[in-house]
Amino acid sequence: MSRERTPQPPLAAGPTSPPGLVAEPLRDWIRTHTGISITDQNQAPVELAVRIEAERHGLDPTRYLQRLLSGGLPPQAFIDAVATNESYFFRSQEQMRVVVTRLIPERLARRPGQPVRILSLPCARGEEPYSLAILCEEHRIAPHSVQLVGGDISATCVADAGRGRYSPLALRRTDPELARRWFTPQGSRAWQLEPALLPRVELRRLNLLEDAEVVLARRFDIVFCENLLIYFDPETTVDALAVLGRLLVPDGWLFVDHAEWNIPRGAFRMQEFDGCVGFRPLGAPAADASESGSRAGRVAVADAPSRGASTAPPTQLPAPLTTRASGPAVSPVSRPLPRPARAAPAAPLRGSALTTHLAQAQVHYRAKRFAEALSAFDAVLTADPGHPLARLGKARVLADCGEDFEALEIAESLLHGTAAGGLNLAPADQVETLVLMGLLLHKKGLKDLAQGYLREVKRHDPHHPSLGLLRPHRPGDADA
Ligand SMILES: C[S@@+](CC[C@H](N)C(=O)[O-])C[C@H]1O[C@@H](n2cnc3c(N)ncnc32)[C@H](O)[C@@H]1O
Structure with missing residues (x-):
């Protein structure tokens, strides 16, 4: 979407929307229904969700909110619209490696005939x-030896999970050989997970804070609750941890993302095990005889380290197997996953290194190497989270990979930040951001909303090629 640039006056933040949409009543509603805490910093995507859902219902945003908040509309669609669903395969690879090579086989050995139960929520x-x-x-752990349950508050996500179809970005940290074995390309933009794997995971729509305990009604040996607590305020985090504690067996393991390691320690203590960090219920044995006692030197109660740069390499391949058929439960300890190089706490990019990464990202993007482009944009954003060009670049990559809502969120927050004077986005890049918003909304069928952005584009660049989608002005158009 790049083109010749001419200087333009500063732009508005896109089509005008009623002020104060994301006010306290809506923030309360979101906290009550999801636990997610909305602040001035993360409110732009919420505003976008309001506008999209309002348009879908044929209501103006204020009226839509009145109906939503008064219980006149079912809450699920809006919950799905505000939840951030960013994820990818093998995201927490260190923890998964320990689960598969140590925790599962050792529990199976200790409790023959009893499956290891794992929850991803x-x-x-x-x-x-x-x-x-x-x-x-890959480690020939028999299907009946492990019960995998996946839950999410988003009904859309759970339905998508049941189909097992993914954009290339979901495989961005997956070793290509592993991808080849377990996914089938569907055109150039989607990958289908091996259908035989779909029934391995029991999927549920679950709200951790509301119905997870009742619906699941059983305990788990291992719970992955990654990249959720980070959206909660401290009070809600304490509530969530209490639920997680009740979902775990007394000697269970809780895994959270390293950005969440500073969780309050009321009910859990942090424990390092075989190079990875997990949390154990306070009553759990400090050094579990079978899981870690034999390697006591490796177990340590640690303080929360500071967050490292997320520049993890692609998942390393386990030893290849000749067949996918599962045999009896065998201990894979003798055939461990090669240990991935630890995400090196990369030195923050500065000055020319940052410019080089940005340039590389653009080159990857133009060559349609989306996974590499995303990694390079992310590296820039790790060093400078507000970097406008990296954010615009990331939004474009996401849009090209079909991650429309994530792309919309970034583009909207860019325009919002620009209007508030917070971001130094050049006028031509602001136009490109408006174009991106217009095209994405058009693609999602939100054509009236898209027209508002395209008209804004026309005001600043009357010959922009995207204006082919702009329909002639009609008298009822609000923001012409
Ligand atoms: C950023 S994703 C993390 C997914 C995965 N665990 C990972 O680390 O890649 C956050 C997810 O939390 C879900 N979510 C938000 N609030 C929730 C709640 N109260 N209960 C369950 N899921 C929730 C969202 O729908 C979203 O899919």
Whole structure:
């Protein structure tokens, strides 16, 4: 979408929307229904969700909100619209490696005939539990030896997980050989997970804070609750941890993302095990005789380290197997996953290194190497989270990979930040951001909303090629 640039006056934040849409009543509603805490910093995607859902219902945003907040509309669609579903296969690869090579086989050895129960909550579109299913297969752990359950508050995500169809971005950290074994390309933009794996994961729509305990009604040996607590305020985090504690067996393991390691320690203690960090219920044995006692030197109660840059390499391949058929439960300890190089705490990119990464990202993007482009944009954003060009670049990659809502969120927040004077986005890039918003909304069938953005584009660049989608002005158009 790049083109010749001419200087333009500053732009507005896109079509005008009623002020104060994301006010306290809506923030309360979201916290009550999901636990997610909305602040001034993360409200732009919520505003976008309001506008999209309002248009879908044929209501103006204020009226839509009145009906939603008064219980006049079912809440699920809006919950799905505000949840951030970003995930990818083998995201928490260190923890998965330990689960598959140590925790599962050692529990199976200790409790013959009793399956190891693993919960992935939230599971987004199934990337996490299916990663575990793949690793179990690769390590010839019999299906009946492990019960995998995936839950998420988003009904859309759970339905998508059931189909097992993914954009290339979901495989961005997957070794190509592993991808070849477990996914089938569907054109150039989608990958279908091996259908035999789909029934390995029991999928549920679950709200961790509301119905997870009642619906699941059983305990798990291992719970992955990655990249959820980060969206909660401290009070809600304490509630969530209490639920997680009740979902775990007394000697269970809880895994959270490293950005969440500073969780309050009321009910859990942090424990390092075989190079990975997990949390154990307070009553759990400090050094579990079978899981870690034999390697006592490797077990340590640790303080939360600071967050490292997320520049993990692609998942390393386990030893290849000749067949996917599962045999009896065998201990894979003798055939461990090669240990991936630890995500090196990369030195933050600065100055020319940052410019080089940005340039590389653009080159990858133009060559349609989307996974590489995303990694390079992410590296820039790790160093400078507000970097406008990296954010615009990331939004374009996401849009090209079909991750429309994530792309819309970034584009909207870019325009919002620009209007608030917070981001230094050049006028031509602002136009490109408006174009991206217009095209994405058009693609999602939200044509009236798209027209507002395209008209804004026309005001600043009357010859922009995207204006082919702009229909002639009609008298009822609000923001012409
Ligand atoms: C960023 S994704 C994380 C997915 C995966 N665990 C990972 O680390 O890649 C966050 C997910 O949390 C879900 N979510 C938000 N609030 C939730 C809640 N109260 N209960 C269950 N899932 C929730 C969202 O729908 C979204 O799919």
